[in-house]
Amino acid sequence: MKYELMALVGNGKWIDTLSQSNNISWSSDKDTLGIELSFDTLINLVEGTHIILKIDSKVSFTGILVKKNKKKLSYSYTCFDYAWYLNKNTESIIQFNKVTADVAINQLCSKFGVKCNCVKIKYIVQDTAETTVTGTTSTNATTSGNSIVDVAKKYLGVKYVWGGTTPSGFDCSGFVQYVFGQVKVNISRTTYTQIKEGTSIAKSNLQAGDIVFFGSNASNPTHEALYIGGGNVIQSPHTGDVVKITPLSAMSNYITARRIKIPNVVTSASTNSVATTSGTVTATKSTESTTISTKISKVYRxxxxxxxxxxxxxxxxxxxxxxxxxxxxxxxxxxxxxREYKIFPTFLLQNDVVVSSSIENMVNKVVVLSSDDANKNILTTVSDAKNITTYGGLQAVLAVEKADESHAKFIADKYLLANNKIFKSTTLNIVVLSGGEEIRSNRVIGLNITSMRINGWYSVKSTSCQLVNNQLKASITIEW
Known part of the structure; x- marks a missing residue:
């Protein structure tokens, strides 16, 4: 890979400092907005200098020189990407009145001249094998209700993950959304909104590919599945379970079904083909602006x-x-x-993989309160009595705005499903061969390490990268 460490000097010109620099390293963490980069160089740069790190001509870091240490023969610098300004600038007071979350964030950013974009990232991915090198290919496929079922069946056995929208883990609506996305049919993200899409279908007229919904009533759906014909559905049920086929007759609280129109032909051209040691991944990425429908009514000081x-x-x-x-x-x-941003680096694993497991972040009881200052009532409480007996009580208290009891229970159930588990993590020490510019936290990476039962897409918790003798070494911590 080719590396460039560019600095914008006083005369307005960019210079490459790499040949006179060493100890170049950068890191990111899921809990910290932004990337920190540090390096030593013989060049005297001033505080506030703009810095760009490129890998194979692709930008990996863009930011500003914040701290400078002068040594006898060289200089050490600490730089942060432009998220540094978001962490430093304080808003004295700002009020939002029933605006959607994306609008609120854009209003806030515009006050400080920060560009902002709420996006949806879409992929066509045809495997979940290890990440590796890219090429190009073209594919054509015909789709129908039956082909939706064929796509869905590819993910039998994938574990349930609350909020999951990829083959490393699905919740019920994330599974349905992902399956339709594979045939280029875009539907909304949640059960609450998907129940309003397409055409209403009577239970007696169900066809393969119809979405069936369950819950107390149409305004409070709590689960969904895909009808596959023969009186069966395919679903991602709940934490501790996997994508599986279930008789519809065994499902309780049936509400309704919706039919989504599917085009007869879907064509995907010039996609990126990623060859792996265990097969081939075909993936292409695109982004589009989107909205976040949650209404914000709050004063921040x-x-x-x-x-x-x-x-x-x-x-x-x-x-x-x-x-x-x-x-x-x-x-x-x-x-x-x-979990929308997938990365596809090629790398060599430097040492054995050690998987850690912990109950430190486990939650087996959830209490939801109203956040109304004048009336902090308990709206609902959900818990797992068996887990409490085994591990002791591990409680989380959530404060929500203007939620009724049914929606509070939806929130509590989802939170419990996501956190009522033993959390696992591992750190991969690797030598990166390609794709290093995209390695950072809060993205997902495809892995297949059979000996450790690691197979699928995994969230990147933190990264630490170092450029040594023109070779990129990285430590990537993943969690699941």
Whole structure:
């Protein structure tokens, strides 16, 4: 791979400092907005200098020199990407009145001249094998209700993950959305909104590919599945279970079914083909602007831009059951669903993989309160008595705005499903051969390490990269 460490010097020209620099390293963490980069060089740069790191002519880091240490013969620098400004700037007071979350974030960013875009990332991916090198190919496929079923069956056995929207883990609506996305049919993210899409279908007229919904009533659906014919559905049921086929007759609280129109022909041209040691992954990525429907009515005082955005996104996550994150790329702040950004680096694993497991973040009891200052009532409580007996009580208290009891229970159930488990993680120490520019936290990476039962797409918790003798070494911590 080719590397460039560019600095914008006083005369307005970019210079490549790489040949006179060493100890180049950068890191990211899911809980910290932004990337930190440090390096030593013989060149005397001033604080505030703009810095760009490129890998194979692709930008990996864009930011500003914040700290400088002068040594006897060289200089050491610490740089942060432009998210640094979001962490430093404080808004004295700002009020939002029933605006959607994406609009609130854009209003906030515009006050400080920060570019912002809420995006949806779409992929066509035909495997979940290890990541590796890219090429090009073209594919054509015909689709129908039966082909939707064929796509869905490819993911039998994939584990349930609350908020999951990829083959490393699905929740019920994330599974259905992903399957339709594979045939280029875009549907909304949640059960609450999918029940309003397409055409209503009587139970007696069900066909393969219809979406069936379950719950107390049409305004409060709590689960969904895909009808596959023969009186059966395919579903991603709940934590501890996997995508599986179930008789419709065994499902309780049936509400309704919706039929989504599917085009007869879907063509995908010039996609990226990723060859692997265990097969081939075909993937192409595109982005489009999107909205986050959660309404924000709140006053914020003396908080950083980053903290305000975090609170807005947390409200959206609680209401919609979808985990949103923020990520600064160049000088644009992107808001997206956590598990939408897939990366495909090629690498060599340097040592054995050690998997850690912990109950530190387990939650087996969830209490939902009204966040109304005048009336902090308990709206609902859900728990797992068996897990409490085994591990002891591990409680989380959530405060939500203007939620009724039924929606509070939806929030509590989703949160419990996501966190009532033993969390696992591992750190991969690798030598990167290609794709290093996209390695950072809050993205997902495809892995197949059979000996450790690691197979699928995994969330990147943190990364640490170092350029040594023109070779990129990285430590990537994943969690599931």
């Amino acid at each position: 003396n908080q950083t831009l980053s903290a305000i955005i975090d609170d807005i996104l947390n409200n959206a996550t609680l209401e919609l059951g979808t985990k949103y994150i923020k990520e600064m790329i160049s000088d644009i702040l992107y808001i997206r669903v956590l």
